[in-house]
Amino acid sequence: MTEGRISVAAGAKVNPRLVIHGRRADGFHELTTLMLGLDLVDEVTVELVAGTPRAGERAPITVTSRGPFASPDISTDETNLAARGARAALQALGREDVALLIELEKRIPSRAGLGGGSADAAAAALATLQLLQPDRGVAVDAAVTESLGRIGADCAFFFAARHHGAALSSGRGEAVEPIAADPPWHVALLTPAIDCATPAVYGALGLEPKSAAELRAAAEPRGAEVRPADLFSATASPARALLLNDLEAAAIRAFPALGEWRALFEGVGHGHFLLAGSGSSFFGLFDEAVEAASALEALRGAAAERSLAFRHASVHRPAGEHLLRVLHSPDRP
Ligand SMILES: C[C@@](CO)(OP(=O)(O)O)[C@H](O)COP(=O)(O)OP(=O)(O)OC[C@H]1O[C@@H](n2ccc(N)nc2=O)[C@H](O)[C@@H]1O
Numbered sequence: 139m140t141e142g143r144i145s146v147a148a149g150a151k152v153n154p155r156l157v158i159h160g161r162r163a164d165g166f167h168e169l170t171t172l173m174l175g176l177d178l179v180d181e182v183t184v185e186l187v188a189g190t191p192r193a194g195e196r197a198p199i200t201v202t203s204r205g206p207f208a209s210p211d212i213s214t215d216e217t218n219l220a221a222r223g224a225r226a227a228l229q230a231l232g233r234e235d236v237a238l239l240i241e242l243e244k245r246i247p248s249r250a251g252l253g254g255g256s257a258d259a260a261a262a263a264l265a266t267l268q269l270l271q272p273d274r275g276v277a278v279d280a281a282v283t284e285s286l287g288r289i290g291a292d293c294a295f296f297f298a299a300r301h302h303g304a305a306l307s308s309g310r311g312e313a314v315e316p317i318a319a320d321p322p323w324h325v326a327l328l329t330p331a332i333d334c335a336t337p338a339v340y341g342a343l344g345l346e347p348k349s350a351a352e353l354r355a356a357a358e359p360r361g362a363e364v365r366p367a368d369l370f371s372a373t374a375s376p377a378r379a380l381l382l383n384d385l386e387a388a389a390i391r392a393f394p395a396l397g398e399w400r401a402l403f404e405g406v407g408h409g410h411f412l413l414a415g416s417g418s419s420f421f422g423l424f425d426e427a428v429e430a431a432s433a434l435e436a437l438r439g440a441a442a443e444r445s446l447a448f449r450h451a452s453v454h455r456p457a458g459e460h461l462l463r464v465l466h467s468p469d470r471p
């Protein structure tokens with residue numbers, strides 16, 4: 139028997155700026171990144187499954203996925219990032235006796251640098267909280283943000299910045315400073331048929347570990363180069379000049395086929411496209427949706443001529459306050 143269900147639409151992200159300061163002793167990389175949510179969404183439905191919970195007993199969470207980007211790398215057990223996000227919410231509420239069923243409608247390609255799994259984690263956490271304790275205090279949300287940051291650097295962004303749509307993230311990505319952002323651009327996304335594993339891309343930076351003091355010194359000059367407000371208020375052409383991704387060259391070293399796409403972008407006059415996070419998606423900024431669509435059309439044609447396959451191409455607007463959007467309320471009081 140079902141006691142209630144909530145669906146949350148969770149947006150993808152791109153990183154208009156991603157500056158790496160160095161590698162830490164724990165193997166993670168210290169960074170500063172500007173994150174921007176988009177209206178390409180996964181739909182995450184969390185359902186409470188009634189049973190006969192026994193006090194103190196941990197009930198299971200199961201996951202199903204379907205949709206255009208359901209793929210075998212997306213697990214159906216508690217290792218799925220959505221299950222881990224929901225588990226973080228249950229722990230914060232002290233309700234691990236509750237069993238959950240999570241349904242994912244995957245429209246965000248995975249291993250594409252778009253943060254789809256992290257968005258699912260945040261959406262599942264939010265849906266679980268809304269189902270079990272919609273009137274919770276800010277302390278619960280703060281505890282969930284912290285747990286999400288431990289699950290994955292990007293997970294905390296989607297939860298903490300859900301009312302803003304953008305953030306400046308630092309540390310290994312888990313320290314999130316939300317920024318209200320409504321940039322005027324349309325964002326063209328193109329995802330080559332290349333799966334980029336995030337650890338392989340960071341590994342290809344080939345950096346030696348640095349001490350905390352050395353990392354602080356490296357962060358100071360580079361972190362403050364561009365004010366987020368300047369980037370988010372600029373029209374497409376000046377905004378393109380401010381985009382930066384320190385991971386792109388490493389991603390091309392780790393996955394050389396990405397280099398063929400870099401050459402293609404340059405070749406058709408769209409060298410301003412930038413790799414999204416650890417890839418494999420690239421994104422470009424345009425003032426008008428029609429310009430973005432025609433750029434993608436030109437890129438599709440050029441890719442076909444060079445026999446380069448892609449998984450996804452579409453035009454999006456920034457998500458703004460709808461980064462996580464509750465679609466259905468519970469069917470019980
Ligand atoms: C690059 C970015 C940019 O937003 O995202 P993607 O483009 O992959 O989505 C993030 O830094 C990725 O965040 P996320 O995908 O959450 O990474 P995590 O699960 O925390 O870490 C996966 C692995 O990436 C490496 N890693 C991640 C973050 C970081 N600051 N330094 C690292 O070295 C580590 O090898 C780690 O084991």
Ligand SMILES: Nc1ncnc2c1ncn2[C@@H]1O[C@H](COP(=O)(O)OP(=O)(O)O)[C@@H](O)[C@H]1O
Binds near residue numbers: 211217218251253334
């Ligand atoms: N709900 C989920 N959606 C997508 N991937 C998931 C999910 N849960 C776990 N994963 C794992 O996380 C990996 C990275 O997926 P994703 O977050 O979409 O990519 P990226 O880190 O490039 O943004 C996947 O290959 C998959 O193994």
